[in-house]
Amino acid sequence: MPDHYRDDAPMEFSLCRRRIVVGGVLLMGSLAAFPTLSATSSNVTLAREPLARFMDISSLLIPHQLDRGIGKRLAIAMTAATPSLPDHIIELLAIARKKRARVVEDFFPDIPQGPLKETALSIISAWYMGVLTDAPGAEVFAYEFALMYQPTVDVMTIPTYAKSGPNGWNAIAPPLSDMPKF
Incomplete structure (x- = not known):
């Protein structure tokens, strides 16, 4: 048996094997993390001004409290899907400022039919549905925070397999009432 295969081999050989193993683990870990890093790095590419x-x-279009994190993800995805979105947003804001709008009803009738109206409707739709397109396999941006559930949050439960609601598997289940005795 050659000397470098024995347990009592010189230190250089055992360190070399450890370096190879550690290097391989680091390489595989970095390759596994690469798609995650590329997805999160796209979040950084959106400047503050377009997000604002x-x-x-x-x-202005939606009369609800909006989550900035969901808004950032929606803005990035909508800009990737529609490159003209930033220009449309500037035009929509100009119409709203011209009308001194505080709510959607103040300026929405003045938006001309065509791409601007479609952009406004797609922004509203994305916030309410939590997806950009209503198609199988669409990327979900907001599930339990999708605005379609907010008007009826006190009477309607969000569809889920968890008994107490979305992310309910980590919540303490409410106590059951006493069963009637017959």
């Missing part, structure tokens, strides 16, 4: 404009037009 997206949130401004969203708050």
Whole structure:
């Protein structure tokens, strides 16, 4: 048996094997993390000003408290799907400012039919549905925070397999009432 295969081999050989194992683990870990890093790095590419404009037009179009994190993800995805979105948002904000709008009803009738109206409707739809398109396999941006559930949150449960609601598997289940005795 050659010397480098024995347990009492010189230190250089055992360190070399450990370095190979550790290097392989690090390489595999970095390859596994690469898709995650590329997905999160796209979040950084959106500048503050376009995000602020997206949130401004969203708050004018939608009369609810909007989550900034969901808004950021929606803005990035909508900009990737529709490259002209930033220009449309600027035009929509100009119409709203011209009308001194505080709510959607103040300026929505003045939006011309065509791409601007479609952009406004797609922003509203994305916030309410939590997805950009209503198609199988669509990326979900907001599930339990999708705005379609907010008007009826006190009477309607969000569809889920967890008994106490979305993410309910980590919540303490409410106590059951006493069963009637016959």
